[in-house]
Amino acid sequence: MVKPSPLDDRTTSSVAWARYRRLMKGMAIVSFGAVVLALAWLRYSIGDQFSIHMVIATAAGVGLSVMLGAALMGLVFLSSGSGHDEAIEDPFENDPDMNHDR
Template identity: 55%
Template sequence: MVQKSPLDDPEQAAFAWARYRRIMRFMFLLTVGVVAIALALLYKYGHEEISIHYYIASALGIGFTMLLTSALMGLVFLSSGTGHDESIEDRLRDDD
């Protein structure tokens, strides 16, 4: 029998998603800071003939990588922290 997920309760789900949004806001601000520092270092130690496209590609690459990683890890924390992972039926587990 499939157990009921804690995320089925609207109050717990609202709390969990609010926490997820708070984590994502923090990670967005951290990402903006890291991108700014990286671009400043690239500008300071780079050669003068570097194209603007290099800076744009670097900013987008760093930004998208950090945001995608934080979004996926945030979903892992959401699933684990709410008990949603324990509500699945594990048919492969041996109950001896």
């Protein structure tokens, strides 16, 4: 029998997704700060050889890397915090070869 996920409940899911959006907004600010710091460090370290192409590549690379990490970790937190992880069916529950720490 498949257990219902807590995310199937509209109230639980709206709270979980609101928390995820709040996390992503905060991480967008952190990402912007990381981009500014990376660009400042580059400007300081290389001086006059600072081109627009380097600015675009650095901003995209640093900003998108931070946001991708935040998005994936946010989904892990959403899944775990909402109880969705406990609602799965474990296909190896009765397998004697699997080490279950329960």
